[in-house]
Amino acid sequence: MDAQPAAGAMTGPREQTEAGPGEAFPGGAPWDGPPAEQQPSWRDHPALGPVRARLAAVPALVTAAELETLGESLARVAAGEALLLQAGDCAESLAETTRGHARAKAALLGRLAARLGGGTGLPVVRVGRMGGQFAKPRSRPTERHGDAELPVFRGHMVNAPEPDPAARRHDPERMLRAYAASARVLAALDGLRADAAGPWAAHEALVLDYEGPLVRADPRSGALLLGSTHMPWIGERTRRPGGAHVRLLAAVANPVACKVGPGARPEDVVRVCAALDPDRRPGRLTLIARMGAGPVAEALPPLLDAVRRAGHPVVWLCDPMHGNTRLTAAGFKTRHLDEMAAEARAFRAAVERSGLHPGGLHLEVSADPVTECVGGSVATENDVPNCYRSSCDPRLNDAQALALIDAWCGALPMSGKKISGLPRMRV
Numbered sequence: 001m002d003a004q005p006a007a008g009a010m011t012g013p014r015e016q017t018e019a020g021p022g023e024a025f026p027g028g029a030p031w032d033g034p035p036a037e038q039q040p041s042w043r044d045h046p047a048l049g050p051v052r053a054r055l056a057a058v059p060a061l062v063t064a065a066e067l068e069t070l071g072e073s074l075a076r077v078a079a080g081e082a083l084l085l086q087a088g089d090c091a092e093s094l095a096e097t098t099r100g101h102a103r104a105k106a107a108l109l110g111r112l113a114a115r116l117g118g119g120t121g122l123p124v125v126r127v128g129r130m131g132g133q134f135a136k137p138r139s140r141p142t143e144r145h146g147d148a149e150l151p152v153f154r155g156h157m158v159n160a161p162e163p164d165p166a167a168r169r170h171d172p173e174r175m176l177r178a179y180a181a182s183a184r185v186l187a188a189l190d191g192l193r194a195d196a197a198g199p200w201a202a203h204e205a206l207v208l209d210y211e212g213p214l215v216r217a218d219p220r221s222g223a224l225l226l227g228s229t230h231m232p233w234i235g236e237r238t239r240r241p242g243g244a245h246v247r248l249l250a251a252v253a254n255p256v257a258c259k260v261g262p263g264a265r266p267e268d269v270v271r272v273c274a275a276l277d278p279d280r281r282p283g284r285l286t287l288i289a290r291m292g293a294g295p296v297a298e299a300l301p302p303l304l305d306a307v308r309r310a311g312h313p314v315v316w317l318c319d320p321m322h323g324n325t326r327l328t329a330a331g332f333k334t335r336h337l338d339e340m341a342a343e344a345r346a347f348r349a350a351v352e353r354s355g356l357h358p359g360g361l362h363l364e365v366s367a368d369p370v371t372e373c374v375g376g377s378v379a380t381e382n383d384v385p386n387c388y389r390s391s392c393d394p395r396l397n398d399a400q401a402l403a404l405i406d407a408w409c410g411a412l413p414m415s416g417k418k419i420s421g422l423p424r425m426r427v
């Protein structure tokens, strides 16, 4: 199933960013000190050291020039002149990382972006949750299967979803398979990228044993880059100010993002902004609100206000998925399209009321005709098991995602007006 990493797989400009983090931080990287949540338990595994050393030697999967181009596009989103669509699997599968899989996912992203652009009249920057989305934070460390209590599935970078003890063991060798798969997917995206709008790659930067060794110094500028993806994000469970994940993304020059849920305190979000966007640079930081249809109207405005007062020109992105997960009577995780649409509309209303630009949508979608979410042809929760293929969260199918985008667009085109106080960016 999984190809081995090919150290020579990426050539050309990627070879310019070869220096590993050891050279940049001889006394230890800043993200190695603080406590880190949601890490695999493989500390004493004999393969961990060799795998980390191998990851520190392989080529970066992205270039400084690509990160600059994406950053400029995101600055246009921050300025209110464009939108961002970030979409893909909840948990990417190593078995779905051929060129064909990558192209099908990018084509879906393109169709959704076209709908968003058509409905709003704004250009849309396309970013896939792909080419590295192999690690999952979980609510609980174990789950019950019959009589057995097993470690939960934490993404193909860590373990396998099959419910047996051997499959659920945390195996550091999997990081090499994740790297090789990411290299294939990123190469496929490179071949599709005709303009500044993408498709680009993004994933949650969760497993520090993977992300840390893939930090590279750009020899041209000396800046550190995270070589695993274009646009890493920090999840809701690991966004602690001063925590290891915030320190990691603070150290690299990629455009970065951070999820914020309904329990996020304005002062903590401002601290995270100060760490990730100290220069207050449009395009550097995206905040992904994942509040839930119920809480969003109350929980979001104080954050919008606090971040604006602190002077961070962030992109505000709406994830209407993760605050709206529920369990069906039969025990399947699902989400209802009407609730997601309600959150998307309420997000847009709150952001516009604050005089800010609603930057777009962050979605979990599948190119397959899945029935994981309720809405459209998936009439009730009884239909959810019909085609349930996700190994983590329930994804929208193509038609459901289009309906959600229509709900976001509403009846009115977006103004596309420039946000006051931000410099106009080069296109």
Ligand SMILES: O=C[C@H](O)[C@H](O)COP(=O)(O)O
Residues within 6 Å of the ligand: 090, 136, 137, 138, 139, 140, 322, 392, 393
């Ligand atoms: O994708 C996000 C999280 O990993 C996921 O929502 C956690 O799901 P859980 O609550 O089943 O652990």
Ligand SMILES: C=C(OP(=O)(O)O)C(=O)O
Residues within 6 Å of the ligand: 090, 137, 204, 234, 235, 236, 237, 259, 290, 322, 393
């Ligand atoms: C883990 C995820 O989300 P959150 O951190 O918002 O829960 C996710 O995007 O799959």
Ligand SMILES: [Mn+2]
Residues within 6 Å of the ligand: 090, 091, 322, 364, 392, 393
């Ligand atoms: Mn998810």
